[in-house]
Amino acid sequence: MKILLTSVGRRSYLVKYFKEIIGINGEVHVSISSDLNPAFQCADKCVIAPSIYEDSYIPFLKKYCIENQINAIISLFDIDLPILAANKKLFEDIGLKVIVSDKTVINICNDK
Known part of the structure; x- marks a missing residue:
């Protein structure tokens, strides 16, 4: 299994956790919009992505995911x-699972 952790930030401990769980037959990829990132040291592969606010963000992720399976x-x-x-559907159409709640649930949780 190959997973991509987006907006990884300084969460090196999570990258290490996922690598341990996935094991030697998988890969943990990470992305964020800055190259100054300690989590890059722990991941199998890393990529600098556009900001989540840029129109190119989703196409970039889609292309990266296809190229890296x-x-x-x-x-x-x-x-x-x-x-x-x-x-989510855009990714599901190419056989990729996005682990995220429905938009309605996210909006409720963000309305604090």
Whole structure:
């Protein structure tokens, strides 16, 4: 299994956890919009992605996932969730699972 953790930030411990669970037959990929990132040191592969606010963000993720045969996307940043939820079908159409709640649930949770 190959997973992509988006907006990974400084969450190196989560990258290590996923690598341990997936084992030697899988890969943990990480993405964020800055190259100054400690989590890049722990991942199998890393990529600098456009900002989540840029129109090119979703096409970039889709292309990256296809090229690297990613099976699932998990976001580690709550701001990323509505964008991924809104585009969930786009990823499912190419056989990729986006681990995210429905947009309605995300909107309820963000309305604090």
